[in-house]
Amino acid sequence: MSQYKEKAGISRRGFLTASAALSGLTLVPFASQAQAAATDAKAFNAFMALSQLITAKSDLNPALADTIYLSLAQQDEDFAARIKTLNAFVADHNLTSANLQARLDAEQPDVADLPRKLAKAWFQGIVGEGKAAKTISYSDNTLMYAAVADVLAPPSYALGAYGIWSSKPPQDV
């Protein structure tokens, strides 16, 4: 069907990542957990602990974790220090996901932006703000879509065979 080639379009490299997206993969650049951890093991561990608190998941995708950590660290040179501060504060005060944001807003505003950044990365697959924002994941691995994966597909991916939408979806929600 695609006889039409967009002129001012995507480079060959862009197209390769695009092909990965087409097959439903998570978009991760070449980075390893070791490499990420090597930057600052304590910061990385703090990041993982907080990610688990915010997502309520213990089986977070390690490749995605690397990408998120590296991207956030790239965009904020104090990230390693700030994530450790946040983690220490959470541990010291036994904060839970339910009271996390309110307590930070009141008592530790310097790092109160971080939970939202982690949530946005894990749940929405987006790191960074404004012009610097980028998509690092768009699939069933993106947690907002993982949450509904038994009923809905991320838009642009097929739900299933023609007419599958007529079936009764889960009612216990």
Next chain:
Amino acid sequence: MATTQTSADVVIVGAGIVGSLMAEKIAQQGLSVLILESGPNIDRNHVVAKFRHGVDKGDYMAPYPYNDWAPEPRKFNDYFQNEGPVPYSASYIRGVGGTTWHWAGMAWRYVPNDFKLKTLYGVGRDWPFSYDDLEPFYYEAEVKMGVSGPEDNGSPRSKPFPMPELAPSWALSRVRDRLEGIGYKVIGNTAARNSQNYDGRPACVGNNNCMPVCPVDAQYHGGISAQSAKQAGVNIITEAIVYKIEHAKNSDKIEAIHYYTPNKDSFRVTGKTFVLAANAIETPKLMLMSKSDRFPNGIGNSNDMVGRHLCDHPRAKVSFEVDEPIWPGRGPMSEYSIQSERDGEWRSESAAFRIDFSNTNPVRGITDKLIKQGVYGEELEQQIRHKSAHSMGMKNIVEQLPDPNNRVMLGDRLDTLGIPNPKFYYSVSDYTRRGNARAREIFTTIAKRLGAKELSFSAEDKFSLANHITGTLGMGDDRATTVCNGEGRSHFHDNLFLAGTGVLPTVATVNSTLTAVAVGLRTAEFIIEDLV
């Protein structure tokens, strides 16, 4: 500036759905047809990939190529200038295939009374022909575009749809069953969407991405029309930005059309007949720009009517939580609606409308809100699930009456080729506002029936416009107040035809494209009659 010459029997400006389908029909009669298209070719798979990589997935324009030599309204470019009390906004795509690359595929016919608003209700204006005159062309358009839908939808038909109605989503079935009890009949939309393999394209598989792009072409679009035109022998020149229409030295006949390349080289194209199908904003702009000593108001504008009577659907919206998990987002994005308010005696006082229910996957917007509120952990996952399952949105496709003050003009800002941006005066009358008020009452009744929680209405003086850009090239029998006659022929230039949604003299209560295509296919017959 280089000047090269090209020629064809029929020269069409704009390779959108209307221009392309007219071109195909004319070429099939053995006439030579040339389309000048301002934008580049568009490749579906690139658009899909760009969408998936994109950050702002709610911006339906973002995945499409942007060129400052053929600008279109974007979040970042301030393309529209506004002077009226209500800012006019619309979005369109400049590229081969045009704006229906991203649309919801809704392909409604008008109802018969829409064609005689003035006679029946004393408001608006009458069309120069009747529903029955257009009916065969509606059918021709439906076969081309692969339209399916319920037979009983308010618009009479001489033949069944070319394919069966789309399978209903669970949400549609539940809302239909529950609203039946309070006397509102809910039906599936008539849409250019395949319910089976059709014309080499597959059936819908529920990607729920009709906007900004259907990844599998189960939804028809103008790129497919342009391809059919090419197969019929039509020559499409891309990146050809038309900027001037030239008339003969000593007569009103149109003789040539001039276009720029992105580098501003200029080309002149001659022909016997010319068709302007560059959409309801860019076409009037082009006519207004083409001034000469003989036509100081621009081409086709001796009565100062080009660009006036701009209509759209200034809608009201509501959203709420339904009391049962209907799970919108399975199947197409715009799936079902209520027709009962499209016509009635009250139409002399207050605007008619159709009510649309959203079936768009709501997960992204819901997650955005929850994260903003600082909801995390298990609670976040549970709420994403709960709110997504119960979410509901409704809009009214409300009629706006043609008002000569509402109009497209030439702006004072110029693009990189020196072509003016469009400028608007736009307002919303009490007639339409009364329609919106009535719609809000119906929204409330329906919401109550569906056990609504967290009901949220759009502000009364905020309008959500619908990209149904009509009236600016209006057809009619009255030469003083319209731009072209019922054939689509300019009142002032015998060999100039206008096409696209702009020629619809009234906007009625439905999305405009199917009617614009039907009217264009009808106009094509007059063009063929002239030349064969």
